Amino acid sequence: MIAHRTFRRSVTVFAALSLVTLATVGSADPKKPGKKAPSLQEVLAQKSNEQAKADYEASLVFAANSDFASAETRMQGAYDKTKDPRILYNLAVIQKKATHYTTAIRTLDRYIDLAKTDPEGRIADRDRADAEAFKKDLLVVTSPFDVEVVEKAGGKEVPVLGAKVVVDGEEIGVTPLPPTAKVNQRNGQLLRVTKDSFDPFEVKINVSNPQGHRERITLMRHERNGTLEVVLPEPYTVEVDGKVVGTGPVWSSPLLAGAHTLRVTAEGKKPYDARVDIAEGQTKRIELSKLEKNKSYTWVYIVSGAAVVAIVGGVVAYTTINKDPAISPPNGTLGSFNP
Numbered sequence: 001m002i003a004h005r006t007f008r009r010s011v012t013v014f015a016a017l018s019l020v021t022l023a024t025v026g027s028a029d030p031k032k033p034g035k036k037a038p039s040l041q042e043v044l045a046q047k048s049n050e051q052a053k054a055d056y057e058a059s060l061v062f063a064a065n066s067d068f069a070s071a072e073t074r075m076q077g078a079y080d081k082t083k084d085p086r087i088l089y090n091l092a093v094i095q096k097k098a099t100h101y102t103t104a105i106r107t108l109d110r111y112i113d114l115a116k117t118d119p120e121g122r123i124a125d126r127d128r129a130d131a132e133a134f135k136k137d138l139l140v141v142t143s144p145f146d147v148e149v150v151e152k153a154g155g156k157e158v159p160v161l162g163a164k165v166v167v168d169g170e171e172i173g174v175t176p177l178p179p180t181a182k183v184n185q186r187n188g189q190l191l192r193v194t195k196d197s198f199d200p201f202e203v204k205i206n207v208s209n210p211q212g213h214r215e216r217i218t219l220m221r222h223e224r225n226g227t228l229e230v231v232l233p234e235p236y237t238v239e240v241d242g243k244v245v246g247t248g249p250v251w252s253s254p255l256l257a258g259a260h261t262l263r264v265t266a267e268g269k270k271p272y273d274a275r276v277d278i279a280e281g282q283t284k285r286i287e288l289s290k291l292e293k294n295k296s297y298t299w300v301y302i303v304s305g306a307a308v309v310a311i312v313g314g315v316v317a318y319t320t321i322n323k324d325p326a327i328s329p330p331n332g333t334l335g336s337f338n339p
Contacts (some may be wrong), residue, residue, distance in 0.1 A: 021126040040086045044078075052081035052146045059094070068098035085114035086122055089131060100170040101138045102182045142182040144212035149175045149193055151219050160219055164196040167205070184208055197221055225254040226278035230264060232288040239263040252283075266291050 055077035062071035095104035115123035229252035257280040269291035
C-alpha cells in the first residue's frame with residue numbers, strides 16, 4: 001500500500017501494493033456530526049469506479065518498479081475519474097519520487113486547499129498537517145525561478161509571451177512565469193523553452209541559490225515554409241493575401257505554411273479566386289488552362305452629337321439619333337463631315 005503517512009515519513013520506500021490504508025478512513029463530516037465519509041477503498045470499490053481502481057492499482061505497481069512516469073499518469077487518471085482529493089497525496093509522493101518537486105508542491109497545494117473546502121470532510125486535519133509538512137520539506141530543496149524570454153525584432157528586444165518552460169522534463173509554466181514558480185536545486189539541469197514559430201532553445205543550468213535563480217534567453221523565429229506555384233498559358237498577375245506578388249505565365253514562391261487567399265487576374269478576363277492551404281515543405285500547384293472572358297457591357301453616350309456607341313461582347317455598333325437637318329455638319333481643316 002501507499003499510505004499517506006508512510007509516504008511523508010519514508011518517501012524512499014513503497015510498502016505492499018494493496019488498497020488498505022491510503023486515506024481509507026473518512027473523517028467526520030463537519031456539516032453532519034458523527035457521519036463519516038466513505039473510505040477511499042470503498043469509493044474505488046464502487047462499480048462506477050472500476051477503471052479508476054484499475055488506474056490506481058496499476059500506478060502502485062509502476063511505482064514499485066520505479067517507473068514513476070507511468071505511475072504518475074495512472075494515479076492522475078484515478079483522480080480525474082473520481083475527483084477524490086485523497087488521491088492527490090499519493091500523486092504528490094510519486095511526483096516527488098520522480099524528482100518533480102515543483103509539480104509535487106503544486107499538487108500538495110491543491111490537496112491542502114481541498115482539505116479546507118471539501119464539503120464531505122474526506123481529509124482529516126492530521127492528514128492536512130502531514131501535507132503541509134511534506135510541502136515544507138520540498139520547499140527546502142527548490143528555489144524560486146524566473147526566465148525572461150525575448151526575441152530580436154526591428155533592432156529591439158521584444159518579450160516573448162506564452163513560451164513553454166520545461167526543466168529536466170518538468171513543466172514549470174509559460175512566460176511570464178508566475179512568482180510562485182520553482183525549480184530543483186541541482187546542477188546540470190536541462191532548461192528547454194519552446195513556442196510555435198520559434199526554434200526550440202536548450203541550455204544546461206546550475207541552480208544552487210535558495211533565494212532564487214533567473215535566466216534570460218533569446219529565441220530565434222523560424223519560418224515554416226511551403227511553396228505555391230501558379231501555371232497559366234497567358235500573361236497574368238498573382239495576388240496573395242491581397243498583395244501583388246508576381247506575374248506569369250509561370251510563377252512560384254515560398255510562403256508561410258498555412259491558409260492563404262489567391263487571386264489570378266489577366267486583362268479582359270474574370271479573376272480566379274481561391275483559398276489555398278500550404279503545407280510545410282510541400283509545393284501547392286495551381287494549374288489553370290485559361291481564364292474566362294469578362295463579358296461586361298459598356299455603353300458610351302454622345303448626347304450633343306446624337307451618337308451612341310455600344311460595345312457588346314467585342315462588337316462595335318454605331319448609330320445616330322435625333323439628327324437635326326437644320327444643323328450643318330462641322331467644317332475643319334480635314335474637310336466636311338457628312339454622315
